[in-house]
Amino acid sequence: MSEPRKVILITGSSSGIGAALALRAASAGYNVVVNYNSNAAGGESVAAQCRELGAEAVCVRGDIASDQDCRNLVQQAEDNFGRLDSLVNNAGTTLFCPHSDLDGLHAEDFQRLYQVNTIGAFQMIRAAVPLLKQQGGTIVNVASIAGLRGVGSSLAYACSKAAMLALNLSMARELGPEIRVNAVCPGMVEGEWLQEGLGEEVYDLVKAHYEGKASTGQVMNCETVAENVWFFVNAAPNVTGEHLILDGGATLPY
Numbered sequence: 651m652s653e654p655r656k657v658i659l660i661t662g663s664s665s666g667i668g669a670a671l672a673l674r675a676a677s678a679g680y681n682v683v684v685n686y687n688s689n690a691a692g693g694e695s696v697a698a699q700c701r702e703l704g705a706e707a708v709c710v711r712g713d714i715a716s717d718q719d720c721r722n723l724v725q726q727a728e729d730n731f732g733r734l735d736s737l738v739n740n741a742g743t744t745l746f747c748p749h750s751d752l753d754g755l756h757a758e759d760f761q762r763l764y765q766v767n768t769i770g771a772f773q774m775i776r777a778a779v780p781l782l783k784q785q786g787g788t789i790v791n792v793a794s795i796a797g798l799r800g801v802g803s804s805l806a807y808a809c810s811k812a813a814m815l816a817l818n819l820s821m822a823r824e825l826g827p828e829i830r831v832n833a834v835c836p837g838m839v840e841g842e843w844l845q846e847g848l849g850e851e852v853y854d855l856v857k858a859h860y861e862g863k864a865s866t867g868q869v870m871n872c873e874t875v876a877e878n879v880w881f882f883v884n885a886a887p888n889v890t891g892e893h894l895i896l897d898g899g900a901t902l903p904y
Contacts, residue, residue: 655706656785657731658883659683659723661714661774662741664692666843667792667836670876671738672696675883676705683727684709685741706731714741714770717777724777734781736883739771739814740792746847747804760806767810772817775831783828790882791818791833792875795897798835803847811835815893822891830890832882837897838869865899 658675662668664686686693693709700707710726712719727734743766747754796802797811822831838860845853
């Protein structure tokens with residue numbers, strides 16, 4: 651009898667990094683819980699592509715800012731597949747405001763970004779822990795270089811991702827040995843999300859700037875970030891509490 655397929659739940663997987671990871675997991679023999687908040691067509695398309703790769707996949711709407719939605723996502727994994735092996739906290743949000751513009755941010759901005767980027771990740775972890783412990787599972791948090799360097803789309807975003815990294819450390823300590831918890835910290839990731847946020851002209855300037863700083867001469871894309879998340883999903887049993895900087899060497903110390 652063949653081994654049952656492992657199951658991965660990826661928040662925010664209707665496009666971008668999450669979608670790339672869903673396809674990577676499906677191609678490696680995992681069944682997939684695809685999550686979207688507003689992009690139903692994207693979520694259903696990703697789930698269909700996973701099925702074409704031989705996986706079973708379900709597409710579930712859920713806003714991770716809602717604790718009930720988080721619990722429902724995990725319940726869907728259990729109801730459809732009877733298990734959960736990996737949770738990837740990929741869903742996130744931001745706003746664009748120069749760090750120097752202190753009057754451009756309000757308490758509500760911080761609260762909205764923390765509710766998704768930090769509290770949402772915590773709620774997903776809390777909901778998933780009982781099921782993950784049954785398998786000896788893994789959690790990967792998609793943080794950001796912003797949380798380490800105090801840079802990025804806004805101060806509120808950087809702070810929310812720094813808090814996510816604190817969550818990563820605490821959960822790695824407390825959930826072991828049954829569950830391993832790690833994070834990736836992408837720098838600039840080329841693609842539509844950042845193009846829309848920055849506008850085409852600024853996006854091209856920022857991309858050229860980061861390519862000039864990167865020792866590889868490249869910024870990340872959704873597929874390369876997904877590949878490094880996949881590394882942590884399948885890393886050795888003693889790898890936990892780590893974060894991996896993914897910026898092509900742009901922030902290497904001199």
